[in-house]
Amino acid sequence: MSTPLKIARLNANQSDFAEHLDALLAWEGVSDKAVNDRVEEIIAAVRANGDAALVEYTERFDGLSVDSMAGLILDRARLELALERITPEQREALSVAAERVRSYHEHQRQDSWRYTEADGTLLGQQITPLDRVGLYVPGGKASYPSSVLMNAIPAKVAGVPEVVMVVPTPRGEINELVLAAACLAGVDHVFTIGGAQAVAALAYGTESVPQVDKIVGPGNIYVATAKRAVFGQVGIDMIAGPSEILVVCDGQTDPDWIAMDLFSQAEHDEDAQSILLSPDAAFLDAVEASLNRLIGDLERDAIVRVSLETRGALIKVDDLEQACVLTNRIAPEHLELSVADPEALLPQVRHAGAIFMGRYTPEALGDYCAGPNHVLPTSGTARFSSPLGVYDFQKRSSLIFCSPDGASELGKTASVLARGESLTAHARSAEYRIKP
Amino acid sequence: MSTPLKIARLNANQSDFAEHLDALLAWEGVSDKAVNDRVEEIIAAVRANGDAALVEYTERFDGLSVDSMAGLILDRARLELALERITPEQREALSVAAERVRSYHEHQRQDSWRYTEADGTLLGQQITPLDRVGLYVPGGKASYPSSVLMNAIPAKVAGVPEVVMVVPTPRGEINELVLAAACLAGVDHVFTIGGAQAVAALAYGTESVPQVDKIVGPGNIYVATAKRAVFGQVGIDMIAGPSEILVVCDGQTDPDWIAMDLFSQAEHDEDAQSILLSPDAAFLDAVEASLNRLIGDLERDAIVRVSLETRGALIKVDDLEQACVLTNRIAPEHLELSVADPEALLPQVRHAGAIFMGRYTPEALGDYCAGPNHVLPTSGTARFSSPLGVYDFQKRSSLIFCSPDGASELGKTASVLARGESLTAHARSAEYRIKP
Numbered sequence: 001m002s003t004p005l006k007i008a009r010l011n012a013n014q015s016d017f018a019e020h021l022d023a024l025l026a027w028e029g030v031s032d033k034a035v036n037d038r039v040e041e042i043i044a045a046v047r048a049n050g051d052a053a054l055v056e057y058t059e060r061f062d063g064l065s066v067d068s069m070a071g072l073i074l075d076r077a078r079l080e081l082a083l084e085r086i087t088p089e090q091r092e093a094l095s096v097a098a099e100r101v102r103s104y105h106e107h108q109r110q111d112s113w114r115y116t117e118a119d120g121t122l123l124g125q126q127i128t129p130l131d132r133v134g135l136y137v138p139g140g141k142a143s144y145p146s147s148v149l150m151n152a153i154p155a156k157v158a159g160v161p162e163v164v165m166v167v168p169t170p171r172g173e174i175n176e177l178v179l180a181a182a183c184l185a186g187v188d189h190v191f192t193i194g195g196a197q198a199v200a201a202l203a204y205g206t207e208s209v210p211q212v213d214k215i216v217g218p219g220n221i222y223v224a225t226a227k228r229a230v231f232g233q234v235g236i237d238m239i240a241g242p243s244e245i246l247v248v249c250d251g252q253t254d255p256d257w258i259a260m261d262l263f264s265q266a267e268h269d270e271d272a273q274s275i276l277l278s279p280d281a282a283f284l285d286a287v288e289a290s291l292n293r294l295i296g297d298l299e300r301d302a303i304v305r306v307s308l309e310t311r312g313a314l315i316k317v318d319d320l321e322q323a324c325v326l327t328n329r330i331a332p333e334h335l336e337l338s339v340a341d342p343e344a345l346l347p348q349v350r351h352a353g354a355i356f357m358g359r360y361t362p363e364a365l366g367d368y369c370a371g372p373n374h375v376l377p378t379s380g381t382a383r384f385s386s387p388l389g390v391y392d393f394q395k396r397s398s399l400i401f402c403s404p405d406g407a408s409e410l411g412k413t414a415s416v417l418a419r420g421e422s423l424t425a426h427a428r429s430a431e432y433r434i435k436p
Numbered sequence: 437m438s439t440p441l442k443i444a445r446l447n448a449n450q451s452d453f454a455e456h457l458d459a460l461l462a463w464e465g466v467s468d469k470a471v472n473d474r475v476e477e478i479i480a481a482v483r484a485n486g487d488a489a490l491v492e493y494t495e496r497f498d499g500l501s502v503d504s505m506a507g508l509i510l511d512r513a514r515l516e517l518a519l520e521r522i523t524p525e526q527r528e529a530l531s532v533a534a535e536r537v538r539s540y541h542e543h544q545r546q547d548s549w550r551y552t553e554a555d556g557t558l559l560g561q562q563i564t565p566l567d568r569v570g571l572y573v574p575g576g577k578a579s580y581p582s583s584v585l586m587n588a589i590p591a592k593v594a595g596v597p598e599v600v601m602v603v604p605t606p607r608g609e610i611n612e613l614v615l616a617a618a619c620l621a622g623v624d625h626v627f628t629i630g631g632a633q634a635v636a637a638l639a640y641g642t643e644s645v646p647q648v649d650k651i652v653g654p655g656n657i658y659v660a661t662a663k664r665a666v667f668g669q670v671g672i673d674m675i676a677g678p679s680e681i682l683v684v685c686d687g688q689t690d691p692d693w694i695a696m697d698l699f700s701q702a703e704h705d706e707d708a709q710s711i712l713l714s715p716d717a718a719f720l721d722a723v724e725a726s727l728n729r730l731i732g733d734l735e736r737d738a739i740v741r742v743s744l745e746t747r748g749a750l751i752k753v754d755d756l757e758q759a760c761v762l763t764n765r766i767a768p769e770h771l772e773l774s775v776a777d778p779e780a781l782l783p784q785v786r787h788a789g790a791i792f793m794g795r796y797t798p799e800a801l802g803d804y805c806a807g808p809n810h811v812l813p814t815s816g817t818a819r820f821s822s823p824l825g826v827y828d829f830q831k832r833s834s835l836i837f838c839s840p841d842g843a844s845e846l847g848k849t850a851s852v853l854a855r856g857e858s859l860t861a862h863a864r865s866a867e868y869r870i871k872p
Contacts, residue, residue, distance in 0.1 A: 093852035104559055107549060115543065122793070123540055123807050128786050130820055144857050177856050213820040232675065235820035239668065257868045263861035299860045335833075342837065349833070350564050357558070357837035360869050364862040365838060368850040371559050372834035384566050384649045384671035386832035396822035397771075397785070398808035401778065401793035402801060414804040416529035420613050421580050424735045425699035426800040432693045433796050 005292050005305065008313040009284070012277075012322055024275075024313055025330060027241050027379050032221070039225045043200040050206035057197040062139070063171045064192070069208045074179065074190040082179030090177065097369035098149050098184040104371030105157045108390035120403030121410075125396045129159035132210060133393060134202035134234075135187065136217035136227075137178060139168035139194050145181035146367060150374045151216050151388065152185035158393035163187050164212055166202065168194025194219075199226035203234045216375075216388065237388060241379035242271035242311075245363055246332035246352075248323045249287075250339040251280030253359045259290035261336060261362045266307035267300040273311040275330070277323040284314045324348035331382040334363045353382045407433040441728050441741065444749040445720070448713075448758055460711075460749055461766060463677050463815050468657070475661045479636040486642035493633040498575070499607045500628070505644045510615065510626040518615030526613065533805035534585050534620040540807030541593045544826035556839030557846075561832045565595035568646060569829060570638035570670075571623065572653035572663075573614060575604035575630050581617035582803060586810045587652050587824065588621035594829035599623050600648055602638065604630025630655075635662035639670045652811075652824065673824060677815035678707035678747075681799055682768035682788075684759045685723075686775040687716030689795045695726035697772060697798045702743035703736040709747040711766070713759040720750045760784035767818040770799045787818045843869040 010020055045053045051069040058072060059065045066072055083091060114124025133155045137148055148165070155163050165182055167175075169192040182190060191209055193201065199219075205211030214235035215227055227236045245265035249258055262274040278284055291308070295301050317323045324345055327335060331351035339345065342357035349355060353376030356363055367374045375388035402410060411434040418426035446456055481489045487505040494508060495501045502508055519527060550560025569591045573584055584601070591599050601618055603611075605628040618626060627645055629637065635655075641647030650671035651663055663672045681701035685694055698710040714720055727744070731737050753759045760781055763771060767787035775781065778793035785791060789812030792799055803810045811824035838846060847870040854862035 089852055090856055093849045093856075096849045097853060107551065108561075113543060121806075125544075125808075125823075126782065126785075126791065131786065146853055146857065232815070232817070235817070254868070257865070260861060260865040260868060264859070264865040267859060267861040299858070304861070346562065346835075349562075350567065351831075352833045354834035354836065355562070357835065360840050360843035361836050361838040362843075362865040362869060364850050364854060364866040365843065365846045365869070366834070366836050367862060368853045368866075369846055370557075370836045370838070372561075372836055376834070377831075379668070381668070381671070382831070382833070384831055387561075387834050389832070391827070395787075395813075395818070395820060396825070397788045397818070398790035398802070398812070398823050399782075399793065400790065400797050400802050400806045400808055402797040402806070404796050407796035407798075407801065410801045410805055413529045413532045414800050416525055417533060417582055417804045418800060420526055420529075421582065422735070423700070423703060425696060425703040425740070426803060429693070429696040429700040429798040430800040430804075432690070432696060433798060433801075 002296055005295060005308060007288065007291065007308045010313055011316045012326060013318065024311065025380065035221055035225050039196045039222060039229055042196040043226065043229060046197050046200035046206065047204050051208050054193050054197055054201055054206060057195065058193055061195055062168050064169060072192045073208065074192060079179050079183035079190065082176045083183045085176050086180050091180065094145065094181055094184055097146065098153065100369050100371040101149050101153045102157060105154045105390050109157060110391060110394055114399060117406065119405040121406030122399065122401040124399040126399055127394050127396050130213045130393050130395065132162040132164065132212045133160050134212035134215040135163060135165045136198065136215060136219050136223055137165060137167040138219055139170050143167065143175045143178050145177040146374065147218060148178055148181035149185050152182065152187050154373065154388060154390045155393040156186045158390045160393050162210065164202065164210060165190045166193050166198040168192065196222045196226035199223055199230060203230035237375065237392065238377060238381065238385060242273060243268045244273040244332050244378060245334040245336060246327060246330055247276045247336040247338055248320065248327065249276065249278045249283065250320065251278050251283035252340060253338040255283065255286040255290040256294065258287050258338060259294055262291065262312065263298060263304055264362065264364050266304040266312065267298065270303055270306040271311065272307045274308060275313045275315065277315050277317050277326060279317050279319050281316050284316060288314060320345060321348065327352065331380040333376045333378045333382065336363060351382045353377045353387055408435040438732050441731060441744060443724065443727065443744050446749055447752045448762060449754065460747065461816065471657055471661050475632045475658060475665055478632040479662065479665060482633050482636035482642065483640050487644050490629050490633055490637055490642060493631065494629055497631055498604050500605060508628045509644065510628060515615050515619035515626065518612045519619045521612050522616050530581065530617055530620055533582065534589065536805050536807040537585050537589045538593060541590045541826050545593060546827060546830060550835060553842065555841040557842030558835065558837040560835040562835055563830050563832050566649045566829050566831065568598040568600065568648045569596050570648035570651040571599060571601045572634065572651060572655050572659055573601060573603040574655050575606050579603065579611045579614050581613040582810065583654060584614055584617035585621050588618065588623050590809065590824060590826045591829040592622045594826045596829050598646065600638065600646060601626045602629050602634040604628065632658045632662035635659060635666060639666035673811065673828065674813060674817065674821060678709060679704045680709040680768050680814060681770040681772060682763060682766055683712045683772040683774055684756065684763065685712065685714045685719065686756065687714050687719035688776060689774040691719065691722040691726040692730065694723050694774060695730050698727065698748065699734060699740055700798065700800050702740040702748065703734065706739055706742040707747065708743045710744060711749045711751065713751050713753050713762060715753050715755050717752050720752060724750060756781060757784065763788065767816040769812045769814045769818065772799060789813045789818045789823055844871040
């Protein structure tokens with residue numbers, strides 16, 4: 001019997017609850033000057049020396065020595081080989097997942113639109129895909145084939161002609177599942193580079209690596225810092241914090257199921273956060289017992305223990321309404337509504353990255369194959385941001401085509417407003433189009 | 437007769453054209469350590485001292501002394517008073533503009549969607565407005581009522597319940613047009629504060645200023661630096677570079693009109709960029725003559741001269757196809773297609789913030805009242821970003837509601853993939869839902 005798990009037990013009505021919750025949720029991403037300086041230096045070297053810098057850094061940081069950049073390029077044939085090499089069971093599972101992710105994301109594609117006014121003036125938006133997107137895939141232990149699907153497929157559904165993937169292969173270790181996923185997702189080029197140097201190569205281009213318009217995908221602190229540094233030069237997706245789950249349960253789900261759902265988040269890393277809300281105190285006791293009973297069986301029990309003891313909590317609420325109020329305060333990345341009628345709660349949930357409804361929808365299904373994206377806003381940013389989607393790989397140009405009559409009328413209004421702002425060249429430009 | 441304007445003349449086929457164009461377009465936003473440190477200090481003071489810090493900074497930076505925070509709040513009645521105080525002509529022009537902007541943006545509102553699979557599993561996205569948005573409006577000379585309309589109306593169309601505006605009033609100078617625009621746009625609260633302290637107040641909240649979820653609107657380097665610093669705590673819109681226009685003309689538009697269109701961009705500030713592309717060399721000469729003839733009449737001729745001489749260019753191209761290739765290289769904020777058949781060029785234009793089509797659609801109409809937003813991606817970021825829109829004030833939550841049958845099937849796939857990633861708690865959580 002292992003040491004009992006010391007997970008926080010809170011009551012939403014205790015007088016110091018707000019302070020407890022604030023402390024539990026507090027998360028400030030590290031912003032280390034040493035890391036910043038190192039990253040700036042790497043970016044400058046890649047901009048100056050291109051491929052040569054990539055070869056050198058890959059030897060230094062990834063322990064992988066190659067004669068030239070050609071040794072860091074994998075072609076489509078190599079991706080197809082990976083798809084052959086994995087087990088039939090894995091190939092089938094990856095294919096099912098890719099197909100479901102694609103089919104869901106096709107609902108997100110947005111089309112150009114326009115309308116014409118009575119005087120013949122046309123207004124609208126032309127919606128087009130990005131030209132070229134870079135996908136960062138971490139190497140080593142955090143190299144997840146599911147992330148390849150979740151990042152590359154929405155880009156392809158958006159119509160992005162070229163998706164360039166970078167994935168470090170420390171000491172030459174290649175993850176065949178990752179390459180197989182890249183093959184299924186339709187990735188166009190793969191370079192076995194990583195770290196800040198890979199981000200710099202994508203942002204500025206080298207002799208071999210094509211310059212992209214946007215970089216997506218998770219990475220360590222060097223990757224995150226480099227993405228922040230090149231933002232503006234290229235687009236980036238969010239800078240993700242630790243992963244989180246908030247489970248709301250009415251007390252009627254099997255406590256072992258809920259315990260395992262909490263574990264599934266906690267096993268990501270020590271900073272991951274798992275919180276359970278229930279109006280049923282006895283149920284919270286039962287889940288705590290399940291956690292203690294099941295933790296011993298977990299492969300990643302050490303990580304889970306640190307995560308649950310430092311960032312987890314079991315919280316007693318008055319009722320499901322109070323649970324929804326807290327949900328909106330937390331704005332969780334993943335929200336599991338393990339209740340009899342999740343649909344009834346939906347209108348009260350304003351902020352959550354993804355909502356897993358009912359007892360049969362654990363987060364793990366969404367992580368892999370339900371269809372929706374698993375790249376979601378963390379650390380409360382669901383208050384103002386959205387899951388990664390096709391819309392992140394499309395952009396819009398406004399369309400304005402004034403008829404002579406329309407321009408004449410609009411010119412009068414624009415002239416008054418422009419003069420009100422003392423922008424008289426604006427006013428004159430508009431006035432030229434007013435009919436005499 | 438003033439000194440002839442020294443505007444760059446280039447030919448797209450000259451051997452060093454690419455280098456010339458790169459140099460012309462180069463723009464790196466300043467990132468001044470002194471400004472960064474000052475901004476960090478101001479943010480820390482506002483977080484620590486709230487309203488008191490705002491009162492103190494407003495006295496120090498804006499020369500406006502008040503007894504308490506109450507002196508920095510304008511209520512709805514004050515906004516309505518402003519709407520009465522402006523001229524009837526201005527009131528009419530603002531109302532027309534507000535109504536057209538609202539009507540255009542209503543086309544952008546996105547609705548929640550869902551679909552149900554054969555086994556009863558439901559998938560979709562719930563789309564909701566942000567709770568509260570902050571709008572920064574610069575004070576003094578760059579205080580533009582049109583910006584109030586362009587930022588606040590899309591938020592209101594999205595359904596944001598609370599829009600909080602901040603606008604500094606140096607030495608107590610109030611811009612009645614700005615308040616009148618806020619009144620028409622439906623702004624809920626106005627605080628007469630500015631600079632980094634206003635951004636900090638919106639991001640973290642004070643006793644009087646409510647904490648918001650996203651901050652939009654233009655500002656000086658302190659405001660831009662503060663927005664970058666609070667990003668993550670709240671959402672922000674883009675950090676804008678100098679404004680730009682690219683005019684493509686077939687040589688058949690009145691050269692005075694094109695000259696004034698170029699001026700209207702150049703008058704914004706010395707860093708603004710105006711570029712003209714035409715296959716007709718004689719037309720470029722004619723426009724250059726118009727620029728020289730008309731510049732003397734401009735109120736802001738000194739600014740225009742610096743802008744055109746340092747960042748402007750008249751470029752000869754082979755044909756309109758080559759003009760489109762260059763357009764995509766430049767990815768301009770504003771693109772004016774002053775040609776006989778702009779519709780024919782549209783499929784070749786991949787990157788532009790807004791496209792002004794035909795001879796009767798000068799940018800000035802779009803800046804004020806055509807309907808589309810005037811907050812647009814600058815400095816080539818139209819390659820990957822979009823005009824400000826209703827979609828910037830809505831966010832999405834994925835919906836997943838598995839039926840027991842659906843969960844059983846998905847559980848098998850998730851289990852294989854999770855084990856492939858060594859995430860065994862994920863696998864077990866999925867396996868609990870597989871039917872025996």
